Amino acid sequence: MIQRLLPFLFLIALFVALAIASPNFLTNTNLSSVVRQTAVINVMALGMTMVIIAGGIDLSVGSILAFGGLLGTMAIEKGAPIPAGVAVGVLAGGAWGFVNGLLTTQLKISPFIVTLGTLGIVRGITLIVSNGLPVHSLPSRFSFLGEGSLGGVPFVLWVLLVCAVSVHALLEHTKLGRHAFAIGSNPEAAYYTGIPVAFSTVAVYSLCGLLTGLAGMIEASRLMTGQPTAGQGYELQAIAAVVIGGGSLRGGEGTVVGTLIGAFIMGLLSNGSDLLGISPYVQQALIGAVIILAVTLDEIRKRKAV
Amino acid sequence: MLLALSGMAKRFGGVSALRNGTLAVKPGEVHLLMGENGAGKSTLMKIAAGMLKPDGGTFEWRGQRVSLSRPADAARLGIAMVHQESLLAPHLTVAENIYLGREASWRFQLPKILHAAARLIEEHRFPLQADWRVDRLSPAGRQMVEICRAIAHGSSLLIFDEPTSSLSNAETEQVFRIVGDLKKRGAGVIYITHRLEELRTIGDRVTVLRDGETVHTGDLADLSREELIRHMVGRELSAIYDREPLPPGGVALRVRGLSSPPFVKNVSFDLRSGEIVGLAGLVGAGRTELCRAIFGVDRALSGEVEVHGARFSARSPRDAREAGIALIPEDRGRHGLARLLPVAPNLSAASLDRLCRAGFVEAQRERALVETFVEKLRIRTAGSKQLAGRLSGGNQQKVVIGKWVARGAKVFLFDEPTRGIDVGAKAEVFRVMDSLAREGAAILMVSSELPELLGVADRILVMRQGEIAGELPRGSTQEEAMRLAV
Numbered sequence: 048m049i050q051r052l053l054p055f056l057f058l059i060a061l062f063v064a065l066a067i068a069s070p071n072f073l074t075n076t077n078l079s080s081v082v083r084q085t086a087v088i089n090v091m092a093l094g095m096t097m098v099i100i101a102g103g104i105d106l107s108v109g110s111i112l113a114f115g116g117l118l119g120t121m122a123i124e125k126g127a128p129i130p131a132g133v134a135v136g137v138l139a140g141g142a143w144g145f146v147n148g149l150l151t152t153q154l155k156i157s158p159f160i161v162t163l164g165t166l167g168i169v170r171g172i173t174l175i176v177s178n179g180l181p182v183h184s185l186p187s188r189f190s191f192l193g194e195g196s197l198g199g200v201p202f203v204l205w206v207l208l209v210c211a212v213s214v215h216a217l218l219e220h221t222k223l224g225r226h227a228f229a230i231g232s233n234p235e236a237a238y239y240t241g242i243p244v245a246f247s248t249v250a251v252y253s254l255c256g257l258l259t260g261l262a263g264m265i266e267a268s269r270l271m272t273g274q275p276t277a278g279q280g281y282e283l284q285a286i287a288a289v290v291i292g293g294g295s296l297r298g299g300e301g302t303v304v305g306t307l308i309g310a311f312i313m314g315l316l317s318n319g320s321d322l323l324g325i326s327p328y329v330q331q332a333l334i335g336a337v338i339i340l341a342v343t344l345d346e347i348r349k350r351k352a353v
Numbered sequence: 354m355l356l357a358l359s360g361m362a363k364r365f366g367g368v369s370a371l372r373n374g375t376l377a378v379k380p381g382e383v384h385l386l387m388g389e390n391g392a393g394k395s396t397l398m399k400i401a402a403g404m405l406k407p408d409g410g411t412f413e414w415r416g417q418r419v420s421l422s423r424p425a426d427a428a429r430l431g432i433a434m435v436h437q438e439s440l441l442a443p444h445l446t447v448a449e450n451i452y453l454g455r456e457a458s459w460r461f462q463l464p465k466i467l468h469a470a471a472r473l474i475e476e477h478r479f480p481l482q483a484d485w486r487v488d489r490l491s492p493a494g495r496q497m498v499e500i501c502r503a504i505a506h507g508s509s510l511l512i513f514d515e516p517t518s519s520l521s522n523a524e525t526e527q528v529f530r531i532v533g534d535l536k537k538r539g540a541g542v543i544y545i546t547h548r549l550e551e552l553r554t555i556g557d558r559v560t561v562l563r564d565g566e567t568v569h570t571g572d573l574a575d576l577s578r579e580e581l582i583r584h585m586v587g588r589e590l591s592a593i594y595d596r597e598p599l600p601p602g603g604v605a606l607r608v609r610g611l612s613s614p615p616f617v618k619n620v621s622f623d624l625r626s627g628e629i630v631g632l633a634g635l636v637g638a639g640r641t642e643l644c645r646a647i648f649g650v651d652r653a654l655s656g657e658v659e660v661h662g663a664r665f666s667a668r669s670p671r672d673a674r675e676a677g678i679a680l681i682p683e684d685r686g687r688h689g690l691a692r693l694l695p696v697a698p699n700l701s702a703a704s705l706d707r708l709c710r711a712g713f714v715e716a717q718r719e720r721a722l723v724e725t726f727v728e729k730l731r732i733r734t735a736g737s738k739q740l741a742g743r744l745s746g747g748n749q750q751k752v753v754i755g756k757w758v759a760r761g762a763k764v765f766l767f768d769e770p771t772r773g774i775d776v777g778a779k780a781e782v783f784r785v786m787d788s789l790a791r792e793g794a795a796i797l798m799v800s801s802e803l804p805e806l807l808g809v810a811d812r813i814l815v816m817r818q819g820e821i822a823g824e825l826p827r828g829s830t831q832e833e834a835m836r837l838a839v
Contacts, residue, residue, distance in 0.1 A: 221712045222705045229702050232691035239650065239688045240702045240756065241674030299693045 053344055054292060054308045061315050069322040077318070079201050083193060083269060085314030086203035087112075089307060090262040091281060092288035093214045094144075094255030096306045099289050100218065101251045102231035102298025103158040105147060108259045108285055110169035112278035115140035115260030117173055120182040120189075120273030129189055136267070137260040143169055144256015148249030166282070173275045182273030193268030203265055210258060215303040217254075227251055231298030287334070288313060291341040312337065354416065355380045355541040356401065356432070356510055361410035362565075363396050370396040372565040374410070378510065378541040383532060383555050385573065386545045388562035389585055389775035391745045394545050397562065398512050401543070402434040403427035433503035434512040441495055443488035447474075447481050451502045473505055477531055493524040500531060510541045515773070521636035521801075529555050563587055586777045596787050598811045598827060602626035604662075605795035606678075606764045608647065611656030616642035618819040620656070624764065624795040629786060631810030632799045633834050639819040640799045641683055644766040648680040649673045660764060674703060679757030681750075683768040683799075689753040692742025696734050697723045699741045699752050703760040726755040730785055747778020754785055765789060767798040771805060783809055803831045 065072045072078075091108050098105045119136025123129060143165065150161045195202040218224035226247040229237040238244050267273050290296065291312055292305025313334055320330040354377050361374035371393040378384045388394050399405040400412070403421035412419055414430050421427050427434075441450045448470030449463075470483035479497050481490075487498060503511050513532070520528065532542055532555055546552065552559075552573065559576065561569040561584040569576075569584045606624040611617060616639040624630055632640050646653040649667025658665050660676045667673040670680070682688035691699055700723050701708060708719050723737050730751045734744060741752055750770065757765065767786065771779045786809070790796055800806045806813055813825040815837035823837040 216713075220714055220716070222709045222714060223712065225698060225702070225705055225714060228694060228698060229691050232693045233687075235688050236691055237702070239648075239670050239680065239682055241669075241671040242702065243671060297693075299691065 053348075054305060054312065054341060057341075058308050058312050058315070061312065061319070065315060065319045065322070069319070071322055072319070077322070079196075081311075081314050081318045082201045082204050082207075084318065085310055086193075086201075086207050087262045087266045087269075088281065088284050088288060088313070089207050089310040090210055090265065091259050091285040092306045092310050093210055093303060094258035095282075095285040096289050096292075096294060096301045096303060097214065097218065097224075097227060097251045098158075098255045099286070099294045099296060100231050100299065100301040101227040101248060102234060103151065103248065103252065104162065104286070104296065105144075105252065105255055106159065106162040106282050107143065107147060107165040107169055108255070109278035109281040110166050110173065111140050111143045111256055111259045112263040112266060112281060113275055114143060114169050114173045115263030116267035116277055117177055117182065117263075117273040117275055119260070119264045120185055120267050121177075123186070123189060124182050124184055124273075129186070129192075132189075133192065133261075133264045136264040137257050140260020140263060141253050141257035144253040144259065145249060147256070148252030151252070152245040152248050177273070177275040179275060181275065182267075183271075185267075185271055185273075187271075189268055190271055191268070193265045193270075206261070206265070210261070211303050211307060214254075214258075218303065223247055223250055228299055231300075233299075284310075284313065287338050291338060293345050309341070312341075354378065354413070357411075357413040358397065358401060359411050359413075361397060361400055361412075362408045363393075363400065363405060364408055369565055371400075371407075373567065374400075374562065374565065375567040375570070376401075376543075376560050377570070378543060380509070380541050381536055381539045382557040383536055383542045383544055385552055385556040385559040386543055386562070387559060387581065387585060389777050392562040392585075392775075393565040394562055395514065396565075398434065398514060398543065398545065401427070401510075402432055402512060404434075428506065428508075431507065431509035432512070433506065433508035433510070434514065435496075435499045435503045436514055441487050441498055443486075445487060446483065447485050447487060447490075447498050447501070448483040450487055450498055451505050453502075470501070470505075473501060477501070477504070477534060479531075480527065493520045496520060496524075497527070500528070504531075504535065508540065510543070511535060512543045512545075514545045561585055582776055585775070596629075596783070596809060599627040599790060601628045601811070602793065605660065606647075606797070607657075607659040607662075609657040609659075611643070611646060611653055611658065613642060613646035613651050613653045616819050617646055617653075620816075620819075620821055622814055622821060622824075624797055626763075626793045626795050627790050628812075629790050629796040629798055629810050631806035631813035632797055632816060633803060633806055633813050634816035634822075634838050636801065638816040638838065640816050641768055642819075643816070644680055644768050644797070644799060647673070648678060648766060650680075674760065674762075677761070677763040678766065679703075679760065679762035679764070680766045681753055681757065681768060681770055683772065685746075685749055685753055685772075686742075690741050690749055692740065694741060695738045696727070696732065696741050696744070696752055697737040700726055700737075700755050700759055703756045707760075722759055726759045730755045730758065731781060745774075745778070747774040747781065750774055750778065750782060751785070754782070758785075758789065763794055765794055765796045767796060769799055769801065771800065771802070779805070803834055807831065807834070 091112065095105060095108065115136040118139040119132045122135040123132035147162055147165055150156065151158045191202060193203060197205055226242050229242055230244055230247060234244060266277055288309035289301055289306050291309030292302065294301030294305065316334055316337065317330055356378045359375045361371055363371040374393055374397040376397060386394050396405065400407045403424045403426045406422060442453060448467045451470050452466050467483045474481050474483060479501060481494065481497055487495060535542055556573045558571065559573045560567055563585060602625055604623045605626045609621045611620045620643055634640050642651060645651045647658060649669045649672050660678065665676045686692060701719050704722065705714060708714050708722065727734065727737065732748050732751045732755065741749060770782050786796055798810060807829065811827055813829065813834060815822045815825065815834055817838055825833055
């Protein structure tokens with residue numbers, strides 16, 4: 048039990064250590080900025096959690112994030128109401144998730160390869176559609192999604208909360224969630240049990256795509272641009288968050304709470320390094336070391352488990 | 354004595370796997386090691402092979418006290434183990450696998466290795482070729498490579514962990530011949546097995562473990578089958594197989610002219626409610642494939658299947674499930690169980706759509722279902738949160754069966770339901786089958802163990818080369834069945 052709590056305890060320790068080490072850490076502005084910075088990775092990582100539990104992986108989320116963000120901002124630029132624009136971005140992401148799911152289940156190619164391919168395809172299409180240029184002329188109200196506040200806390204925190212609760216409920220309390228665990232744990236046994244393996248897999252990738260599209264809109268709102276080059280390398284951060292939180296790349300394991308903790312650990316590490324004047328080069332190495340440490344501890348726990 | 358283990362103990366966390374394991378093996382004898390699953394046989398053998406360090410007890414090799422800390426130590430003494438699960442590198446050749454990890458020099462010389470392996474294979478008359486790739490071999494072929502690997506290094510003690518559980522009769526003969534060979538050369542052989550039927554032909558002495566303790570050691574010739582079972586289970590089990598047949602009800606499953614090339618050709622039969630019908634035949638006769646075709650794993654090319662009078666053609670296991678058919682697959686670990694998930698989601702996996710309201714699983718109903726069927730099937734777990742993969746073989750099988758009983762299936766296809774599980778668990782599996790039949794289910798049971806089929810089934814269909822070769826009534830003999838099968 049103690050070991051299951053380790054990532055959480057680590058997060059608390061990190062929080063306390065930073066509060067002591069830097070006077071600027073516990074300020075409202077700084078904490079809000081941590082939440083805003085982490086929200087994008089967090090929302091993506093929630094989708095990634097589902098995919099990894101179902102025994103898959105999605106390397107294309109960084110590109111999908113850019114595609115969703117671009118299409119959404121283009122719609123807004125063309126005069127669509129902001130909520131409609133956000134919906135466009137979310138659905139655009141979902142469409143690519145659907146494609147990823149279809150390709151893995153119908154071509155029966157490993158998801159690592161499929162999404163490595165769509166990573167390139169989606170990025171390419173994003174650059175073609177935008178002609179390589181960012182979307183700039185956005186109404187100032189659009190910044191509310193990423194930068195606004197509601198009830199004294201950043202609006203994105205509410206968004207994240209709603210997403211997290213939904214994904215948690217989906218994984219733990221719905222048929223689809225249970226099918227995802229079964230498929231990730233043993234796809235052949237799941238098929239023999241009469242579980243609709245292909246359908247569930249496609250659904251999970253699509254949901255991951257929807258969340259990634261939403262993350263793309265949050266990113267665009269924070270930067271107030273639709274960047275065709277946004278999100279490069281984000282896939283690795285999202286996967287890292289899931290894995291630090293106890294998800295297994297072999298499938299069948301992972302939790303929403305774990306993933307959130309994983310994402311916040313990385314967010315705090317990066318924020319703390321900034322506050323303490325540690326170079327971004329060291330930051331990268333630090334986060335890499337934390338990933339290995341977290342997974343090692345988790346493996347030890349699993350070996351001891353009943 | 355070649356090997357003398359005494360008072361061996363081993364704990365895993367809070368669980369004591371072995372408390373007082375004692376075993377002595379002479380050179381030139383075949384020593385059988387028996388016991389139910391979980392009795393501590395594998396733990397004791399892993400200690401002998403240097404794969405586990407004991408918590409207590411003494412280890413003597415040729416009269417000298419030794420202490421092993423890794424498998425290489427055992428190899429140096431001349432102890433080799435043939436594993437039940439294949440530990441081979443599938444992309445390498447037979448020869449490379451035999452000499453893997455034991456290369457004589459830093460240089461890798463394939464021709465030399467191929468030559469050495471070819472000589473070894475010839476000497477022992479293995480049905481293998483040195484340059485075959487391992488992933489092209491059948492499970493039996495892989496087992497042969499494992500055996501080759503173990504005897505390649507002049508080992509003086511070989512441990513066989515249930516080598517024949519997945520082999521056909523002809524292949525089993527091969528293994529026995531090799532064991533006899535080794536014995537003649539003065540090597541000691543320890544042989545773990547569940548199959549009472551095959552013991553007499555090869556064993557000299559037997560040691561029986563129960564609950565982590567050695568309860569009997571002695572000559573095999575002095576021991577009757579009933580005594581042996583009593584030692585293993587600690588109680589009388591006079592009637593594992595016996596069951597009262599029921600008057601059969603209406604036709605539950607009707608199969609007409611079912612073909613699923615190349616293994617199933619024009620198969621027709623009826624299965625009635627309350628009936629247990631045995632399906633006998635040699636390995637490769639198409640029994641598993643027939644079950645897979647009915648269950649929709651393999652697409653049937655032609656033929657008709659009716660369930661309770663309704664035409665039905667399964668394009669996937671999902672269709673079969675909707676029609677009330679269940680398949681308990683032969684390969685439990687691969688097709689039956691999500692080993693990394695707890696017992697509860699495994700038990701409810703086939704019934705989720707019935708436990709859901711608007712897509713949400715109703716936790717209370719699920720818990721009730723799991724509790725009901727853990728109790729009904731007497732699944733021994735440390736709680737419904739225990740991982741399915743950590744259960745004993747017999748209890749894993751009960752989880753797979755329970756999944757379908759919970760679903761309320763009416764036609765059960767049991768494919769080798771007792772493979773790799775011990776006598777006590779077999780009896781419980783038969784008890785479950787019997788009670789299902791009494792509740793009106795129709796059961797088709799595939800088994801390679803004729804005595805078990807003859808004891809349990811109401812009648813027996815015999816398959817040969819994809820066709821039904823004939824039908825035998827209850828009370829037929831093994832000879833009659835074999836005559837139809839070959």
